[in-house]
Every structure is written in C-alpha cells, then in structure tokens.
Amino acid sequence: MIKIKVITGSEIAKIIGAHEKIIYLPEGATVNDFLTYLKTEYGEPMEKFLFKSNRELSQVVMVNGKNIAFLEGKDTKLKDGDEIFLVPIAAGG
Amino acid sequence: MYGGYWGKVLRVNLTNKTYKVEPLSEKVAKDFIGGAGVGIKYLYDEVPAGTDPLSPENKLIFATGPLTGTRTPSTSRLALATKSPLTGIVCLSLSGGHFPVEFKNTGHDVLIIEGKSEEPVYLYIKDDQVEFRPADKLWGTTTHDCEHLIKTWLNDHNIRVASIGPAAENMSKIASIMNDRNRAFGRRGTGTVMASKNLKAIAVKGTKKVSIASEDAFKEVHAKMLKAFKEAPGLYPALGQHGTSSVIEILWGLGACPAKNFSATGEWNPVPGLGIATLSAKKIGKEPCYGCPVACTQVRLVKEGRYKGTVSPPEYETVFALGAQCGIDNVDAIIYGDRLCNELGLDSISTGVTIGFAMELYERGIITKEDTGGLELKFGNEEAMLELIRQMAYREGFGAVLADGTKAAAEKIGRGAEKYAMIIKGIEMPGYDPRALKTHGFSFATTYTGADHNKGYASQDVFGSPVPEPVDRLDPKGKGRITKWNQDAKAACCDAAVMCNFVFDAHYMPGPLEHMAELFNAVCGYDFTAEDVMKVGERINNLARAFNVREGISRKDDTFPERILTEPLKEGGSKGSYIPREQLDMMLDEYYEVRGWNKNGIPTEEKLKELGLEYVIEDLKKMGCL
Secondary structure (H helix, E strand, C coil): CEEEEEEECCCHHHHHCCCEEEEEECCCCEHHHHHHHHHHHHHHHHHHHHECCCCCECEEEEECCEEHHHCCHHHCECCCCCEEEEEECCCCC | CCCCCCCEEEEEECCCCEEEEEECCHHHHHHHCCHHHHHHHHHHHHCCCCCCCCCCCCCEEEECCCCCCCCCCCCCCEEEEEECCCCCCEEEEEECCCHHHHHHCCCCCEEEEECCCCCCEEEEEECCEEEEEECCCCCCCCHHHHHHHHHHHCCCCCCEEEECCHHHHCCCCCECEEECCCEEECCCCHHHHHHHCCEEEEEEECCCCCCCCCHHHHHHHHHHHHHHHHHCCCHHHHHHHHCHHHHHHHHHHHCCCCCCCCCCCCCCCCHHHHCHHHHHCCEEEECCCCCCCCCCCEEEECCCCCCCCCEECCCHHHHHHHHHHHCCCCHHHHHHHHHHHHHHCECHHHHHHHHHHHHHHHHCCCCCHHHHCCCCCCCCCHHHHHHHHHHHHHCCCCHHHHCCCHHHHHHHHCCCHHHHCCEECCEECCCCCCCCCHHHHHHHHHCCCCCCCCCCCCHHHHCCCCCCCCCCCCCCCCHHHHHHHHHHHHHHHHHHCCCCHHHHHHHCCCCHHHHHHHHHHHHHCCCCCHHHHHHHHHHHHHHHHHHHHHCCCCHHHCCCCHHHHHCCCCCCCCCCCCCCHHHHHHHHHHHHHHHCECCCCCECHHHHHHCCCHHHHHHHHHCCCC
16 A cells, blocks of 8 residues: 545545545555545545536646646556645635 | 726826816727726826836826626726836736725726825715815824725715825835725835825715626626636635635645745745634635625634734735744734734735845844844744834834835845845735746746736646646746736736636636637627737737836846745755746746747837837837837
8 A cells, every 4th residue: 555645725625624634545556546536435525626517627636746737647656655735726816 | 989988087186186087099998908908008108217106297097997897797806007116117006895896887997196285185086076185184094994084074884995004104115005994906005106196095986887888798708707607616615715815725735835035935834823724713704895706805803812803804915924924823913914004004915025034134143133123033923023014104113124115125234135135126025936836936027017926827837727728837948938828818807807817717717718808899899809818918018018118127127036046945845946047047038039029028129019019119219228
C-alpha cells in the first residue's frame, strides 16, 4: 500500500471531514484509482463535487503541486508519500 | 445611443461649483465599452503627462458600463480612473456594493470631477440635480459615520454614499474611497486625490432605469448565464459560502501564500489560524452587492476576547495583508484591523504590506525601538499592527513614516531598507507569491496599474482553469501569451462591462468570450464577435500603457522586487522556485512580441494604428518615445 496525503480547501473538506487526510491506496494506483476511491468511500455528495453533469472533472487535481494536465492526466501514477491537492475551478481576490 | 447607456457624461467643476451634462460619443462607447475603458480614454485625453496627481488639474473619472443597471447579475460595479499619487501612473480602481447602480440610475454613464473646492464640500446627485453641500462638519469623521450622517441629514437612508476618512484627509497616499460602508475604490490613493479636491463625499439617488437593445436576446443569454453560475463548482459552494478568503487554503497548498513580507512563503502555515474552519465560525451573514446571487462578502463577528463585538467582512487580501504578511494568525485581530482600515479609509493591502515590511526591518535590526516610538515591531505582534493602522491614518509617531506606503517609507528610512520593499511600480504586492504562480505574478509586473491581482487574474495558475488553456504555473514559457489573454479579457469583460471578475472566471462555460459578445449584443445592440471583445480589451491595455509611457514607464519598470528575482522559495508546494532576471527577460520579450510592443515595452506605430489609436502615435512621437 502507498500512503497519500489529500489536501483540499473546497467543499470536499466538509465531505471528508478534514482539510487534510491520509489515505492508503494499492501499489501502482493512478489518479483515476484515487478518484474512484473517493466516489466509493463518500458516495453521491462526493461525486457531485468531483464531476460536472457532463462527467468532466470539476476540480483541478494536483499531484505534488503539479496540475495532472501536465503529467499523465488521470493515468498519472501515484507513489508513496505523494500529496494530492483538489482545487475547485473558481475565482478569488 | 446604444442600449445600456444613457449617453450622458456629468462634468462637475469643484473650483467654480458648476456642472454640465455632455454627450458620451457612440464611438467612444463602442470602442471602449464603458467602465475602465471609457475612464482611461477620458484620463488619457484630459490629464496630460506630468500632471501633479494632487493638483486641481488631476481628475476623478467615475465610469459605469452598459451592463450596470440592467438585469445582468453581478454588475453593480463602478470604475474610477485618475492619476495615482502613489505610483504616478494610471490608477484604475473598481468598487461594488449599491453605489454603482444607484449612480447609473441617476441617468448618467460617467461622472468627471475636476478642479478643487476652497472649502470642504460633498456632492449630492439626485437624478439630474447636483448640489454642492458644505462638509466642514463632516471633515474628520470616519467613512462609516460620514455615510450615516449624510443619509440622516438628507433624511433618506436609501441614498448611497462614497466618502473618504481621516487617512485621506491627512493625505496618506494609500487612502481609499469607501462606499456602502465596506466597499472600496482601493489601492493607489484614490481617497488622497479626492481629499486634495476638498471633496469629502459623493451621495447619489437615482430613480431612472436604463433600457436595453433586445429583451428577447437578453432573456436567452441571461438564462444561460444563471445556468452556468449554478454549474460552476467554485461559485456558489466556494465563493458563496466562504468568500474570497477560501483561497487561502488553495494558496497554502500551492506554496503560494506569502508570509512575513514574502520571506516565509510556503513555510508559515496560515491554515490553522486563518483557514476556512476558523473563519466560518465567525460568519454571521453576507453583504451582497446589488443584484448579485453569489454574495461572496462574508460578514464576521468576533464573539470572544479583547476584540469582542467587532463586525467586519475581511476579504482574502486583508486576511493576507494584516495576517500572513505580518506573521499574525489571530483572525480576531484581523477582523478588528479590517474594520479600522475601512473606517479610517486606508487601503488594507498597502497598509498591511507596509507594516509587514517594517516588521522585517525591525527583525533585521535595520530599525529599532528608537525609530518605532517604542513599538516592539516583531512579526506576530498584533497590538503593534493595530496601533500602526491608527498612527498611519493620523500621521502620528512611526505611523507618519509609513503613512505613504512602502516606497516612501523605504526612502525615509534609508539604510538599505528598499531591498525589502515588496512593491512593483511603487505599489505594494497583493497576496500571491509570483515565484509560485508565474503567470499571475508576471501580470503584476506588466499590468498598467502596478502590482495588481485583478487586472489579469491568472485563474489558470491559482485554480487550474483550462480557459483558454491550462498552464504549468512554474514554467516561465508561454507566460507572455496567456498574460495578454488574461489582461485583455478582464479589461473588456470585467473592468469595462462592468462585471465582477469572480463570476467571469467562475462561470467558465466553454467560450466565455463568445458568451460576453452575446451579452453585449443583447444589451447594447452591438454586433460583437469574441474577437471584437478581445480587441476592446487590447485597446484599453494599450491606451493605459501609452498613458504610462508618457509618464516615463518602460521595460525597466516591468520587474519584480529583488527578493522575487533572487531568493528561491525554501519550503512548500513550490519549493526552489524563483524568477531569475534572465527568466523575466525571456517572459518580457515574449509578452512584448505578442502585444506588438517594441523591445523597450512601447506600443509600436503599427499596433496603435491597428487599434484605432492614431492620436496616441503623435503624442508618443512628441515625447520621443516612438
């Protein structure tokens, strides 16, 4: 198993009960597996926040501070000690 | 006249106490849309190079856009163009609340205030009537009290008021104009310009309703917009519930939340003290702008302790500036400090960044208790921070040294202090570390107002927005192109329209520019395409740049503080990152090329012609800039 730290500043924090959480995934897990884990673990409310009605991700996923769009997308492989950051596509000032 | 406009400019002369109404030309309206565009056009034409910002020759140009006063949500915004006493270049500030729509409802698009009154006055604009009323008794009041007294004395609490506080009266160059209690025409000394004219406040009451070009087309685009609002994950759930301060946790995650005068970004964790959980516990309600379904402003109450009973709605920037920047993690002190800044009429970003700068000087031994009048100015000292806010507004004690912002303070202190001044073009940096957000940061270095997070907000960096394309925030390549897109899109769609930045960013439907073109066409009766909208944004940015070039701005000024250029981030999600000078040069070369500017950052003759700004060419030639 690999240890992953999930950090989120969005509504997802409400669902998982914390802004930071340690989870464990099998060796060789990808970002897609991580998303599946969240859906399975937290059900419909999580699905609502993770995906838009057209099934596109509504959150930006960053692995160790890098947007997965610049890695391998949802196929990005995770390793022990990685930090995953979920950021809502929003605005701020 | 096109829909969405009255076609009227109200020109008020404070020297003679006269006013007149002039037509707003259709060409100016269409070329610049409104708000920042029209404001900068008038500023360029009427405030010549070398004008002293605090002389009667400087002007306050308030401009609404065609969307303001219509049913388009989140458009109660008003732009103010003037020449900044802080930076000596374009000052363009926008405020929300209710004042903007109320002004539009008086039947005017633009308000130009010129000259200087001999004695303190305030203006009362009621539809077509303008009254010059004595303000000698109001001089010295805080902004909240001034607003309350004007409403009481005019016997109408539905009047909307914009006023200045003691900081502006004492000519602090970082003073704001406040309206609807907690809304600010902030940054760059807007309040100072108003004080220099002996103008304490502007009260407005409007009963008219502007008409639009096509109700049917508007209905369709309005429905589309509200649907996109609902689907935007960051709008109602994030901004609507937690406000702008929700960004603090995102920034911490990216290693981008500046702390202790940008010396501890990524090291000093703001989340336990200043994160969503702490702030949510203080929330008692919201304070929406007129007609905004999002209502991002969160009113917070201190329920316990020495600041008990204080109510204020600090935005993220204030939480950063009075908090992380000063190493302070007691949110109660920040709520109290926010209230002080708003009532005294100080810009909270410039105030907090300047105090944090002084704290670093103290910690380094560059200044001592002898300089600070006995204040133990260490990072984390909230009492010192709050005392300095008061002293700065009244120019007392060490506050007199800090009252005109970081640049002036560094000059007064000397002893190498300027090395720690976190300023760009003379204005204090907002709460995003450019070393961790290179697109966003690069916009601070190049935008026409100096370090400004709102004139080209890079949602791609901060929130991973894929519009117009995703970016790698730490890679310096491609930053010129995306920065131009951000600056031009925001200038047209937000600052000229005028529409709130947040909803433009967040509604993020595929093709936001096409959507904005549809909206302008429905409201105004234009025939805009997405490209036309961007062209307006480009025109605004070029004219503003030309104003600055006339004042001596060039490539040398498009830069960062030394710390950003030389010190890699030591910890956090962007550890090791910085922007060495050669990287900045590469980014500038790319930016100037896509902008059609020469290597020195001056718009070329071809570009100015393409944008219909031929009159600028002659000016720049005369100045020897072209």
